[in-house]
Amino acid sequence: MSEKIEIAPAVSPDWLSVESLNLDAQGVARRPDGKVVFIDGALPFEQVTASAYRKKNNWEQAHLTAIHVESSQRVQPGCPHFGLHAGACGGCKMQHLHSAAQVAVKQRVLEDNLWHLGKVKPETILRPIEGPAWAYRYRARLSVRYVVKKGEVLVGFHERKSRYVADMRICPVLPEHVSRMLLPLRALIASMDARDTVPQIELACGDTVTAMVLRHLEPLSSTDIERLRAFAAEQGVQWWLQSKGPDTVRLLDTDDPTLSYALPEFDITMPFKPTDFTQVNPHINRVLVARALRLLSVQAHERVIDWFCGLGNFTLPLATQGREVLGIEGSEALVARSRENYDLNQALALDGKALAATSFVARNLFEMTPEMLVQDGAADKWLVDPPREGAFALAKALADIEQARIGAEGAPPLPPGAEDWTPPSRIVYVSCNPATLARDAGLLVHLAGYRCTAAGMINMFPHTAHVESMAVFERP
DSSP, X not given: OOSOOEXXXXXXXXXXXXXXXXXXXXXXXXXXXXXXXXXXTOOTTOEEEEEEEEEOSSEEXXXXXXXXXXXXXXXXXXXXXXXXXXXXXXXXXXXXXXXXXXXXXXXXXXXXXXXXXXXXXXXXXXXXXXXXXXXXXXXXXXXXXXXXXXXXXXEEOBBTTSSSBOOOSOOTTXXXXXXXXXXXXXXXXXXXXXXXXXXXXXXXXXXXXXXXXXXXXXXXXXXXXXXXHHHHHHHTOEEEEESSSXXXXXXXXXXXXXXXXXXXXXXXXXXXXXXXXXXXXXXXXXXXXXXXXHHHTOOTTOEEEEETOTTTTTHXXXXXXXXXXXXXXXXXXXXXXXXXXXXXXXXXXGGGOOOOEEEEEEOOGGGOOHHHHHHTOOOSEEEEOOOTTOOHHHHHHHHHHHHHHTTOXXXXXXXXXXXXXXXXXXXEEEESOHHHHHHHHHHHHHTSOOXXXXXXXXXXXXXXXXXXXXXXXXXX
16 A cells, blocks of 8 residues: 555454455454454455444444554555555555455455345356456546645545545556546646536547546636647547536537447447446456357347347347347437447448347336336347346346246236246346345346356456456256
8 A cells, every 4th residue: 555554573462363355345354252343454364453443333444553464465556546544546445455366355245145145156156357457447437626725626536435536646547548647637627717617527438539528517618618629639538518417418529530439259339428338448348248148149040138238238249149139228318329329330230241130128127017028028038237226126027927927825917918928048147236136146046947057257347346247047
């Protein structure tokens, strides 16, 4: 870490043995009376002393004060702004832990959640998907604050456990060209008439375009517009302006090139707007899509449904393999963008390899029912990629149909048309929250008639506590 932690030589009964790491990157230890202690900055297998700053009956939180036996997995953080000190950046939580150990911790979190919350044990543990540990973050929301007392502008993530903006001069998890841009960005905002009324810059990098969305609370002066244009020309960025909500986002200069990313394995190009949801880490996303489709193993005669389809990140690759694809998403705007992306890629299809017939529907998937499920028609395979809330309503609808079929006590009646409706033989579930994945897996395994044949973690966000994962469910 950035600050020096004392390595103490003496043995003491106050030492704590760190047993594990929680998802807030706190070391977990126990006092002699069994009370759990969560220690900021401590790592598994270390012997430490710590000072409590919050106490409850069964647990307490503590600051690390000394390391007596150091973990072999402790490393020097790669960023000068990381640490436990006052003003440290809160964007990362695990830079002091070797990247391979971070993956092992996250894999254990996934397995523990599946078992303790869902009572599900995968038949096979998939090899973790890993990629670059640095310069991977192509999406970020940077806070902007003019600090009167310092007489300067700060641009970056919030300080650790604070609402203040960290004094960041570089950020090694951002692409190198963006990291180098942090100080010029500070100078730009400081020079603007609107320096007090621009609270945020949203970053979105495509394969060839770096876009920045400037949130401004008041109309920008013509002088400020010219300052933005000069910065764009000098730094090679594309400015978008946002005056109010997401629907007000507009491109500053409409002749700028299109923001997009490619999935070369499937000959797919995905244009997107900087406020659209796309994966933060494009290196991992390419591998993620390829593995999901490999595990789903769609055949040319099969119909597939992509639930929570977004822009079509999985839908369009699926359309290169199956007979028919249905993409379902909650946002009307994303459904419209999916259709545009499908039409574009259909026009670009190489060697006459047209995409399969594909349709997109906007629907609130958090209010899914067995009746709605049957109305969407049977599909051979499902791809499920929900937000953090998971896919509870979808999994429950599937479970309710199965329970009705087997005549389980208290089961709801079969919805109209369900007699001939068949559940998917295989589901690949991509998750950004192991707790909601475990909850939904419990429904699929214990009530819907599936086996969890495989599961594994995806290190989409190195150095953070975020756990992305994938699980495969099959019916006999």
